[in-house]
Amino acid sequence: MLILHCPYCGIDAEETELHAGGEAHLTRFGPGSSDDDFEGYLFMRENPRGVHFERWRHANGCGKWFHAARCTNTLEVFGTYSAQTTEPPEEIRKILAKKRPGWTWRDLK
């Protein structure tokens, strides 16, 4: 029963208000892409013990999608941010550098 801050409507929402949407920052591959690229996009997911980036929807609230950076191990939430970005914003990276020096995730660090 996590609590995440919805960056759109500004409230701390309990998990029952939220809908989990899996991994964040996937790059879509469509027609013309290689089998490997398409497989990676459609099926291959990170399953880290530690820093992770996820998509959430404030389903029983404002209905907006947002992103969360959190630790799957300690359940610490580093921050939530707009879903309309292809990578974590600078302020989230700063928090991670401080709290989890040396963190890596896919090709981010």
Place this chain on the structure above:
Amino acid sequence: MSTRLATGGRLIDRSKAQAFTFNGKRFKGYAGDTLASALLGEDQMLMGRSFKYHRPRGVVASGAEEPNALVNLGKGTAHEPNARATTTELFDGLAATSQNHWPSLEFDVGAVNTHLSRFLPAGFYYKMFIHPRPLWKHVYEPFIRQSAGLGRAPDPETRDPDTYEHFYAFVDVLVIGGGVAGLQAAKAAGDAGAKVLLIEQNAHWGGRAPVDGGSIDGQAPEAWIDETLSALQAMPNVTVRSRTMGAGVYDHGYVLGYERLTDHAPQMDGPRHRLWRIRAAQIVTATGAIERPLSFAGNDIPGVMLASAVRDYVVNYGVVPGDRTVVVTNNDDAYRTALALKAAGLAVPAIIDARPNGGGALMQAARDQGIRVEVGRGIAKVKGGKRVSSVYMCDQAGSGAMLEEIPCDVVAMSGGWSPVVHLWSHCGGKLTWDDEQAFFRPDADRAPTGADGAAFVSVAGSANGHMGLAQGILDGDAVGKAAAKMAGFKPKRTKAPEAVSEDEAALVPVWLMPQGASRDLRAKAWLDYQNDVKVSDVQLAAREGFESVEHTKRYTTLGMATDQGKLSNINGLATLSNALNEAIPQVGTTTFRPPYTPISMGAIGGEARGDVFQPIRRTPIHEWHETNGAHWEPVGHWRRPYCFQRAGESVHDAVNREIKATRDSLGLLDASTLGKIIVKGPDAGRFLDMMYTNMMSTLPIGKCRYGLMCTENGFLTDDGVVARLDEDTWLCHTTTGGADRIHGHMEEWLQTEWWDWKVWTVNATEQYAQIAVVGPNARKLLEKLGGMDVSKETLPFMQWADGTLGGIQARVFRISFSGELSYEIAVPANQGRAFWDMLMEQGAEWNATPYGTEALHVMRAEKGFIMIGDETDGTIIPQDLGLHWALSKKKEDYLGKRAQQRSHMTDPNRWQLVGLETLDGSVLPDGAYAAADGTNDNGQRNTQGRVTSSYYSPTLDKGIAMGLVLNGPDRMGEVISFIKEDGETEMKATIVSPVFYDPEGEKQNV
């Protein structure tokens, strides 16, 4: 014999006698008794039979950890199995029965298992019943299921007459456990100004302190407890609740509390149980400790009890479990039991202390009372059947040679104490092994952490490994202050209360008694009473290679019963670590999972039952349906009429009548539940081209187009008719169950992938009532209503128009899901009922007949139209259904296009949609498989297709079906065999076109 003393019992009220029954026999107890204390007071030591060997079992404990005294409570609709007699408060009229025996508690046929125990070792069922395989399903499993299980579940047809509710609470500091440490922690946090909730699972406060003695700030513990509780109750920022258990601790400070409101007083009004859903910034668990049994032969014979429990029964209830009590211990605390018995005037023939040098001040006190103390000794075995008759004393260091037989009827045992670390562990708190005190205690450096990365659970008192009154109260004060500080408050600089209790000498861990016990003795030394696991079983598991504690647990079932191993876990893993020659911390513990003790399903459900279990969505015409014979069918959250049954008519007949009336003249369908999503904006056309497999951007204004939606993995997810309303607005119809899901699907792509596209979506499903007017006389009815031109020329097939009909504003779509001349008419929701009534009234001359979802299904199947959820199941692509015409070849991209190019999707051997007609006109079973030659690797018949929809068609007077068949479209006219539900009988069917009715489409296009 066990009996009630003439005086004493701090919790009972002797002026209030309470009559109750056990197995139909009448007994008497007092207000304040538990069922267990009342039974003991009436010399009913035998309370149950064990799970595997059906051994006679008496009560062992006095609290939530009780493994043996499980009973059925109540009768009929209020029946509840597996209630612990030790936590069941007595009330007048209580009716309990014992469990797991046949024919009676006193004489149980299943007890023969105890003599077969040599042949029923750990893993017996796994080893014995694996061969021959077919016997498992028909012989072994039914037999084992019959003889297994503790209580009986209530009859599934009965309904629980009680009510339940949920409570929500948000606090700064939650304190779980109302012993002295918990009380002091709550006081310290409350004094700091924090909003505090203090919960205690029992009806009484103060935990063990009133029984164990000592003094707090110069007062008796009971006086201090009363004073502190009154102070807490007077504080506006503090809430206290007894009979409320902390059931589980979850992520980010979420806690479930379980309050039992009327279990002890069934005549009271209101809910029976209440589930507290608590969010706390900081949680203090002050859950105390549980005494451990000792492992010696015969330690499960009725009369062998925990030393602390014997003391509880004497002090709290004025009940003595027997006349002569032998105390056996490895620590000082158990001496308190001997002293309490002595003070009550009872005989204590001996204290058998396994420690070579015995104990300290408490041992001296016992000796001063004239009690015989034997040090360095143990119990070789307990003699007795349904009751202890004597113990064989031996040297603890030896192998069990008897030194002396000591007659007695109670054995009070103590193997030391284990902190209750369950709640700490639920959300990831780690443990550390305390070598000196021989128990696991919370490791404060590895606490459960919250959203901010800081610890949100702390532990106080004996749960934290601080045993004894003085240490416990100090710890409670410190932890309460620290929790308030973590929650953002400033604790006061007050001094903790000063408590005094006797110093205790160190214990010596004893995991087996005697140390070198022979195989025979070990095979009678119980670890887990409830699941009948013995020392020899765990040792066998270790020999057979089950080295992980989690594997050993599952192999032997140690700790897997309803008590979740509260007494057995530590002894079990110490036994395992000895067998593996490893240190206890290396072996580790099994995982502690919520709830702490079982909670009722009713409490979990709360108010959500019956009519309020789930909200029902109603169309504006719902009430009309209800008063006109609707046979309801749930569709999503809606209820839709399956058909409208007339008096004396079967459901089947009603469906056929509705179809015939529609095809012959005029039918009406309430289609309001269809999803209606408005998609608007400069990029709306581009967006819909991605959402649908068809091209939607080129749809002319005023026209309709049937569209398919796929998910990104290529599979069909929804379908419906799209209408273009104006230059930048489209109206997308979805399936009834799909409206919210498809709206969410659109929003997801708009918000997370194409967020720079200018598109706005609105789910307008409930803004309109929509009615399908269907049949050869449909146009005549609309013309009669008047207001707009609905002629073939002005409003041809697959177009729409706005206007009025009978004075009501309407949007009319010329679309057909039945193959007939058909108009779907959307009117504002608040006009829906009026419009429906008008259609029924004005359509009477054409026998206007309302029809339900089954007629809709049959008519669409007669036309070969697919239905999402029938022809599709999440693994079907449009190409499987012959819908190539709906896949745009002009578009570079749409959701699912890339996936549909994957090798398995383009495999020519994917099953394809065809129609199916049985040779004799009968109806194929829905879902039946078509058999192919040969068998697969599992020996099952090979298959070459399956039925996806199957109906009796009244129009054609025969069974019609659709199905997916290997190379189906190339095999028209071929006869294949389908297998009926019995798995053997074959039905032959011809492969035909899926369009059974009006293949040229002449009827809908008039």
